[in-house]
Amino acid sequence: MNIEDLITDKKIKLTVARMKILEILKDAVKPISYDEIKGDLPMDKATFYRNILKFESEGILNSFEANDRKRYFELKKNPHAHFVCIICNQVECIEKINLNLEKYQISNVIINGICPKCQ
Amino acid sequence: MNIEDLITDKKIKLTVARMKILEILKDAVKPISYDEIKGDLPMDKATFYRNILKFESEGILNSFEANDRKRYFELKKNPHAHFVCIICNQVECIEKINLNLEKYQISNVIINGICPKCQ
DNA sequence: CTCTATGCAAAAACTTTGCAGGGAT
DNA sequence: ATCCCTGCAAAGTTTTTGCATAGAG
Numbered sequence: 566m567n568i569e570d571l572i573t574d575k576k577i578k579l580t581v582a583r584m585k586i587l588e589i590l591k592d593a594v595k596p597i598s599y600d601e602i603k604g605d606l607p608m609d610k611a612t613f614y615r616n617i618l619k620f621e622s623e624g625i626l627n628s629f630e631a632n633d634r635k636r637y638f639e640l641k642k643n644p645h646a647h648f649v650c651i652i653c654n655q656v657e658c659i660e661k662i663n664l665n666l667e668k669y670q671i672s673n674v675i676i677n678g679i680c681p682k683c684q
Numbered sequence: 685m686n687i688e689d690l691i692t693d694k695k696i697k698l699t700v701a702r703m704k705i706l707e708i709l710k711d712a713v714k715p716i717s718y719d720e721i722k723g724d725l726p727m728d729k730a731t732f733y734r735n736i737l738k739f740e741s742e743g744i745l746n747s748f749e750a751n752d753r754k755r756y757f758e759l760k761k762n763p764h765a766h767f768v769c770i771i772c773n774q775v776e777c778i779e780k781i782n783l784n785l786e787k788y789q790i791s792n793v794i795i796n797g798i799c800p801k802c803q
Numbered sequence: 804c805t806c807t808a809t810g811c812a813a814a815a816a817c818t819t820t821g822c823a824g825g826g827a828t
Numbered sequence: 829a830t831c832c833c834t835g836c837a838a839a840g841t842t843t844t845t846g847c848a849t850a851g852a853g
Contacts, residue, residue: 578827578832599817609835614818616833630749632792648788662783664795669767670803673796677748679789697807697852718842728810733843735808 566591571640575623582608583616587640590626595656596637596647631656632677646674652683685710690759694742701727702735706759709745714775715756715766748794750775765793771802 568587572579589602603613617638620626628638631649637656646659662674687706691698708721722732736757739745747757750768756775765778781793 580827580833582834610817611819611836612834629794629796630753630755634749634755648785651791659785662785664781664783666767666778666781666795668800669795669797671795671797672770673751675748675794675796676783676785676788676790677792677794679791681787684789699808699852701809729842730811730844731809738808 571625575625577619577623582612586613586616586620590638590640593639595658596629596639598635598637602638627673629673629675644672646676648676648678648680650680650683651677652679655680690744694744696738696742701731705732705735705739709757709759712758714777715748715758717754717756721757746792748792751796763791765795767795767797767799769799769802770796771798774799
């Protein structure tokens with residue numbers, strides 16, 4: 566997957582700020598929080614927030630809020646669920662899940678609980 | 685279920701502010717937001733937040749964040765999942781769900797998607 | 804009586820907005 | 829050349845904290 570294409574495919578402008586944000590997200594193996602994305606990125610917080618919002622509205626990013634009340638982001642890829650440990654706040658992606666809920670069109674599943682390590 | 689017992693069972697003090705918050709939550713048929721709970725409750729916002737946190741840490745309340753980025757609360761009862769429509773933000777409780785995830789101890793499931801009405 | 808809970812005020816943390824200049828197409 | 833994006837500063841929103849007093853057990 567190419568970061569530049571993610572941006573240009575959406576007909577939005579390719580800027581340094583946007584590429585830097587997506588690079589961080591591309592390298593992440595799990596959803597990561599605002600703070601983890603922003604880190605020391607040399608850009609204003611306004612630009613940062615505006616781009617995160619833009620990416621979400623363009624469908625480049627998915628996000629959800631975990632039990633620790635932080636918002637986590639990931640590049641949108643094949644649909645899968647997330648397990649978030651309420652003790653250590655670790656996030657795990659769960660690829661295979663079957664909910665048997667035909668009447669709903671499901672876009673996103675978050676499961677909170679206690680992971681094997683913390684039990 | 686008795687509101688006073690919910691509080692006293694946890695060995696925390698029974699106050700008017702706490703009972704008022706739990707009364708609102710007891711009457712709700714679905715999870716409700718901060719604003720819906722607070723409404724015109726005659727108490728300081730600091731007291732309100734402190735008590736909501738206290739209730740959560742004592743296990744009296746459950747909470748989750750929906751797609752509208754608001755946090756929703758409900759009295760903790762028999763475990764069940766919540767479906768939240770990403771269009772109309774309606775919350776539905778789903779009592780029967782089988783995830784087949786034995787290695788995790790699941791406390792809370794949030795499913796985002798599009799409800800039958802909005803499809 | 805003791806210790807927790809409350810209200811108030813202030814601060815901290817988080818997010819959004821307006822505007823002028825810079826940069827991508 | 830046009831229009832979108834950016835940085836900066838300021839304002840708005842939400843949540844937390846310190847402290848003195850009130851109130852529950």
